[in-house]
Amino acid sequence: MTEGDLLTAMPENEDEQKYVLRLFVTGASPVSVRAINNLKVILEKHLNDNYELEIIDVHQQPLMVKDEDITAVPMLLKKFPLPFRRLVGDMSDYEKVLRGLGLK
Amino acid sequence: MFMAVTDANENHAFRHESLQKTLTGIPGLDDITMGGLPKGRPTLVCGGPGCGKTLFSLEFIVKGALQFNEPGVFMAFEEKADELAANVVSLGFDLEELQREKKVKIDYVHVDKSEIEETGEYNLDGLFIRLGYAIDSIGAKRVVLDTIENLFSGLSNEGILRSELRRLFQWLKEKGVTAIITGERGENTLTRQGLEEYVSDCVILLDHRVINQISTRRLRIVKYRGSLHGTNEYPFLIDDEGISVLPVTSLTLNKKVSSESISSGIDELNNMMSKNGFFRGSSILVSGTAGTGKTSIAGSFIDASCKNKEKCLFFAFEESPAQIIRNMSSINIDLQAHIDSGLLEFFASRPTLYGLEMHLVAIHKAIKKSKPSVVVLDPITNLITVGSVSEVKAMLVRLIDFLQEEQITVMFTALSMNTIVNDQTDEGVSSLVDCWLMIKDIESNGERNRGLYIMKSRGMQHSNQIREFVITDHGLELIDVYLGPDGILTGSAREAQILQEETGEVLHTNALGRKDRELLRRRKVLEAKIDSLRFEFESAEEELNKVYIEEELKKEFMEQTRQKMTDIRKGAGYRNEK
Numbered sequence: 001m002t003e004g005d006l007l008t009a010m011p012e013n014e015d016e017q018k019y020v021l022r023l024f025v026t027g028a029s030p031v032s033v034r035a036i037n038n039l040k041v042i043l044e045k046h047l048n049d050n051y052e053l054e055i056i057d058v059h060q061q062p063l064m065v066k067d068e069d070i071t072a073v074p075m076l077l078k079k080f081p082l083p084f085r086r087l088v089g090d091m092s093d094y095e096k097v098l099r100g101l102g103l104k
Numbered sequence: 105m106f107m108a109v110t111d112a113n114e115n116h117a118f119r120h121e122s123l124q125k126t127l128t129g130i131p132g133l134d135d136i137t138m139g140g141l142p143k144g145r146p147t148l149v150c151g152g153p154g155c156g157k158t159l160f161s162l163e164f165i166v167k168g169a170l171q172f173n174e175p176g177v178f179m180a181f182e183e184k185a186d187e188l189a190a191n192v193v194s195l196g197f198d199l200e201e202l203q204r205e206k207k208v209k210i211d212y213v214h215v216d217k218s219e220i221e222e223t224g225e226y227n228l229d230g231l232f233i234r235l236g237y238a239i240d241s242i243g244a245k246r247v248v249l250d251t252i253e254n255l256f257s258g259l260s261n262e263g264i265l266r267s268e269l270r271r272l273f274q275w276l277k278e279k280g281v282t283a284i285i286t287g288e289r290g291e292n293t294l295t296r297q298g299l300e301e302y303v304s305d306c307v308i309l310l311d312h313r314v315i316n317q318i319s320t321r322r323l324r325i326v327k328y329r330g331s332l333h334g335t336n337e338y339p340f341l342i343d344d345e346g347i348s349v350l351p352v353t354s355l356t357l358n359k360k361v362s363s364e365s366i367s368s369g370i371d372e373l374n375n376m377m378s379k380n381g382f383f384r385g386s387s388i389l390v391s392g393t394a395g396t397g398k399t400s401i402a403g404s405f406i407d408a409s410c411k412n413k414e415k416c417l418f419f420a421f422e423e424s425p426a427q428i429i430r431n432m433s434s435i436n437i438d439l440q441a442h443i444d445s446g447l448l449e450f451f452a453s454r455p456t457l458y459g460l461e462m463h464l465v466a467i468h469k470a471i472k473k474s475k476p477s478v479v480v481l482d483p484i485t486n487l488i489t490v491g492s493v494s495e496v497k498a499m500l501v502r503l504i505d506f507l508q509e510e511q512i513t514v515m516f517t518a519l520s521m522n523t524i525v526n527d528q529t530d531e532g533v534s535s536l537v538d539c540w541l542m543i544k545d546i547e548s549n550g551e552r553n554r555g556l557y558i559m560k561s562r563g564m565q566h567s568n569q570i571r572e573f574v575i576t577d578h579g580l581e582l583i584d585v586y587l588g589p590d591g592i593l594t595g596s597a598r599e600a601q602i603l604q605e606e607t608g609e610v611l612h613t614n615a616l617g618r619k620d621r622e623l624l625r626r627r628k629v630l631e632a633k634i635d636s637l638r639f640e641f642e643s644a645e646e647e648l649n650k651v652y653i654e655e656e657l658k659k660e661f662m663e664q665t666r667q668k669m670t671d672i673r674k675g676a677g678y679r680n681e682k
Contacts, residue, residue: 024230026227026229031225031226031227034224034225035224038224058229058230058233059233062233062234062236062237063237065230065233065234065237066211066234066237066238069212069213069214070230070233070234071213071215071228071230071231071234071255071258071259072226072227072228072229072230072231072259073226073227073228073229073230074226075226075230083219084219085219085220085221086219086220086221087220087221087223088220088221088222088223088226088259089222089223089224089225089226090223090224090225090226091223091224092223092224092225093222093223093224096221096222096223097221097223099221100221100223
């Protein structure tokens with residue numbers, strides 16, 4: 001099980017292996033709320049606390065929207081570990097979220 | 105009733121409001137659209153790959169910023185900002201500088217399917233925010249989305265995309281920005297994703313066609329809601345100054361005319377026309393077979409015009425400018441001097457360089473730029489190599505139309521290769537031109553000479569004679585054609601006839617002299633005879649007179665004698681009676 005190996009290997013150098021995630025949402029719209037909730041459930045289940053999640057409201061940070069090249073919202077950026085991925089949608093498709101995060 | 109009137113007025117006012125337009129700044133396009141794109145609404149610009157969509161929309165933004173002080177946002181889905189900037193440097197657009205001045209904002213939106221995972225429902229708020237922020241940050245009045253359909257390649261949920269695009273266009277309208285949305289042409293639709301469904305105010309179709317290995321770009325306004333617009337396909341050109349569209353036809357025939365005349369450069373030719381030259385602003389066709397001196401006539405016309413301080417443009421489709429200058433100097437026409445003084449400009453291009461329409465656009469552009477009063481096209485028949493006769497005709501109609509509008513005198517030269525082509529020229533151009541000079545070959549006695557005549561010259565009396573057209577090393581000359589006893593004589597036959605007649609003259613005068621002398625002698629002889637006869641007569645008369653006098657004298661004497669005798673007899677008788 002490669003994933004098992006990865007998970008067991010991770011705690012050894014915790015700081016470096018932390019997932020760096022950035023989620024862009026639009027305020028408290030239903031789809032954004034859904035995305036945040038869905039994502040948190042998945043992350044808790046698969047990564048425990050081994051992640052850093054930053055939630056950004058696109059209305060508040062238009063410059064960052066441009067810099068991060070955001071189009072569709074909600075959008076989750078997996079900045080670390082590589083490869084860089086973008087997860088679009090309300091995170092309701094668990095399989096795809098896991099695949100996108102490289103957890104499956 | 106009264107209500108109805110008010111309604112109509114309101115409707116009218118409303119319609120007027122809805123027709124507000126935004127000038128694009130693209131030469132020609134604003135004429136076709138009669139004032140530009142619909143203000144505050146999105147316009148769809150679609151076409152196949154390489155048809156100039158991006159350039160078109162970029163020019164809309166740049167011209168807006170430079171000419172109309174309307175900042176613009178360019179949202180690029182295909183090319184990065186620096187790539188875009190690099191692409192248009194050659195057109196003289198400095199996007200970097202414009203961005204620094206906050207007149208233009210370029211936002212590159214990259215959607216890469218390979219790094220995207222779709223995990224459920226979403227919307228395009230990110231795009232809205234970015235666009236909204238860009239618009240607000242520079243106070244943009246113009247927006248371009250190039251090519252928004254690329255979203256469909258990155259995101260797969262078409263249902264969401266379509267409803268989001270519909271929302272986007274609606275949102276753009278609410279923002280009051282004039283937008284251009286570009287779209288790639290689809291199989292049977294204007295755009296692959298059917299954007300025309302959402303953007304329905306104005307749709308412009310760009311086209312890039314290759315016919316006979318020559319490419320022509322064309323533009324057509326497919327629809328323009330609530331506005332009149334030109335419906336034809338208009339050729340457009342992309343060159344070092346960007347796009348220029350050609351508003352090809354003016355539909356009216358209400359051009360100004362001039363009764364001023366302009367010299368043809370050949371005195372004898374001027375004398376053949378009652379106005380002593382061509383009308384200013386008229387079109388002149390010089391046609392003839394190969395090597396009849398058509399270009400020389402054009403050169404001579406240019407020379408005369410330049411000497412009158414007229415600005416001239418020479419479009420050469422056959423020879424290079426250097427070649428024409430050299431050739432003209434051999435007949436004592438110094439075109440180089442006119443080039444140096446800035447009065448003459450050459451535009452040389454191979455006909456096959458681009459399509460007919462492109463030539464027309466290029467000619468248009470050159471004329472608009474240097475504003476000449478005399479234009480020469482040499483020769484128009486070469487253009488037939490890139491188009492059919494009817495196409496060339498259509499092009500010339502538009503060109504002449506344009507030139508007359510601008511009051512520019514134009515001279516075309518046309519090569520008539522054989523009778524068929526000649527007929528075509530007749531049909532094709534004769535109804536368009538105001539003045540038609542024909543140069544004919546006159547072949548006789550094993551040599552070929554040129555005869556020039558005026559086929560037509562609208563609005564003036566003109567000579568119906570064929571003149572012999574001679575190219576000498578000091579210029580062009582027209583000589584009265586020599587009418588000998590056997591018909592028209594030209595060239596050496598004419599010279600021979602002249603010589604012969606001169607000899608005849610000499611002989612004739614000589615013969616006349618002899619006859620005169622003979623006559624004089626005869627006269628002298630006769631006069632001598634007359635004198636002698638008169639003397640004879642006088643002597644005879646004298647003789648006769650002498651007899652008369654003697655007779656008289658005798659008569660008188662006899663009378664006296666008889667008297668005496670009577671007297672004597674009377675005396676004797678008296679005595680006897682006593």
